[in-house]
Amino acid sequence: MPVLEQPAELFEQFAGGDLEAFEVLFRQYQAEVYRWVVRIVRDPGVAEDLTIETFWRIYRAHARFDPKRSFGAWARRIATNAALDHLKAARQEEPLPDSLPERAPPDAAVQQDTRQRMTRAFGELPAKLRMAATLALIEEQPYKEIADAMGISVGAVKLRVFRAVRLLRKNLEQQGVKP
């Protein structure tokens, strides 16, 4: 995570339960955690709540933090778990939120109906597959980063993306859409 380097004492103070050290780390990492979570859940309001939840879990787990390891990577791992819990808890039939601003206008050649069917099929994917596919296919994050954040191997991420693609294709074909 591209944040300013922190003195080692700060991490040791945090690991010891110091609230001021936690505040410094919170202010330093909140934007990074938020950006990671919003990519997964695709809803800024939910992402803010999950950022708070992530840091709540971080604060409770302060004693387990090893000051010699990367705080950013640890925070991202916890944020990923919090986001995954949210995806699992969200009802499957709930439409996939996508209130993020567009980077580019959609291709006119792709029919609105097809896009809606794809969005619905994507929302029906199991949470772990949806998370891997979101980060790998939509957000184009490196597989290594996804693997670190999800606590699995790169091979396992590739397998989840493969399974997600296969399920999406099957679902779309059942709806009469040829991707």
Add this chain to the structure above:
Amino acid sequence: MNQDEEQIRNLLKQSIHAGDPDLRGDLWPRMLRRLEEKSPQVPWFDWALLAALVLSLCLMPGTIPVLLYHL
């Protein structure tokens, strides 16, 4: 990446937009409120239920594999 994945990726990116919005404000005040909240108390009947479960498992250890199978 194979062709199958590329086709799905293209359709997916047309349907669900990638985005990178920034955080709109400082979340520390909300974090402080969360920290100041009392941790929820476990109701007494939850403890009673747990005690009953532990007691029944001690009296009927044969049910442990059945319970583990259904968990």
